Amino acid sequence: MRVNVLARAPRALVLACTLAILGAAGTSAPGVTAKEYTIAIEDMRFVPATLTVRRGDRVTWINRDLVPHTATATAKTFDSSSIAPGGTWTYVATEPGTQAYACAFHPTMKGEVSIR
């Protein structure tokens, strides 16, 4: 038990530092707070299919269909894995650029998130 705690402490510290650095880098501008965006997965489509956000913003996919879906970036920068009907998944936009994504289950479902 004690060994466990000791082993975990440095890792937690590293994680905290990493998060602090990421947090600083992810903030789009001083004094600007991160925004929340929602993409509905509905009728086998991503709505809206294209979305532009700033670094550090949070994008949440909500599955309103009766079947599971995923939001999987073509470049593998993010992957929700299966989002159950009624379920959600949130991605904090970190990778700048235009991220094309698709549903790994249904190849006809495509979307794009542009991160500035």
Add this chain to the structure above:
Amino acid sequence: MNFKQAASTLVLSMAVTVFAAQAEGPTDPQIAAIVVTANQVDIDAGKLATSKAQSKEVAAFAERMVVDHEGVNKAASELVTRLQVTPEPNATSQNLQQGGDENLAKLQQLDGHAFDRAYVEHEVAYHEAVLDAIDETLIPSAQNAELKALLVKVRPAFVAHLEHARQLRASLDQVGRLGQE
């Protein structure tokens, strides 16, 4: 027209006939039975294909059919229970069941690439036929607003599955041509 084309045209015309049989239009309890049976036969075919498919893409598609059609049937069952509608077997649902049984019997005889082709070909014909039925018979005939809304809600999944099946068929054709060279 070669044998393969003739066979698939026959499968398709049989599937379409299944739905043309009822001139009057089904009642809500009959629609409920048609929806549940339509989903169930595709779940059964999907389960067989998950274990027998040669191509990884075909196996993944089959698994998706099982998951998605189970999702649709879960919603349909919940709705009919809530509405206290008892699904009523009818000529269309029985024909669907028979078509599904015949498809399974045929698929069980096949292996490898021939299995993949036959399964995917039938999936294209099946989703085309069910979409026609949804548009021309089931949605127009549904009396209960929630039942009608459920049919409207599930329609896009059938469209996406049909497109996916067509893409698979095209890639299997490609593999078939390469194999013959």
